[in-house]
Amino acid sequence: MTFAYSLDGILYNLPALLVLAYLLWRRPVLGAVLVGAVWARVIEQAIPFSMHAVVAGVAMTALNGWRMAIGGVLVLYTAWWYLLQWHAPHSFWMGLGVGVAVGIIARIIDWVGEEGESW
Numbered sequence: 001m002t003f004a005y006s007l008d009g010i011l012y013n014l015p016a017l018l019v020l021a022y023l024l025w026r027r028p029v030l031g032a033v034l035v036g037a038v039w040a041r042v043i044e045q046a047i048p049f050s051m052h053a054v055v056a057g058v059a060m061t062a063l064n065g066w067r068m069a070i071g072g073v074l075v076l077y078t079a080w081w082y083l084l085q086w087h088a089p090h091s092f093w094m095g096l097g098v099g100v101a102v103g104i105i106a107r108i109i110d111w112v113g114e115e116g117e118s119w
Contacts, residue, residue, distance in 0.1 A: 050095035057099020
């Protein structure tokens with residue numbers, strides 16, 4: 001049994017998948033980009049950092065308190081896995097930085113486009 005289908009794998013992946021599903025529903029283009037990046041990370045092994053941290057970083061840049069809180073909880077959850085369980089701090093911090101950058105770009109696009117309520 002691979003890690004992804006083990007109990008630990010399901011516990012690890014479920015929170016990020018729920019946040020990603022929210023992004024797909026609320027911001028389909030950003031969600032699709034993140035799904036493509038997750039595919040590249042998990043299947044192709046082409047991205048050398050945590051996609052969970054990327055998703056958390058994007059969620060933390062929302063200008064809504066509870067969405068930021070969801071991102072913060074996902075950051076703490078991902079940090080527990082990467083820093084304490086797997087001892088891979090580089091992957092965690094790099095992913096978080098990329099996620100915050102992507103979230104800021106999304107905020108700028110919202111601001112420039114003024115497409116109504118931002119996520």
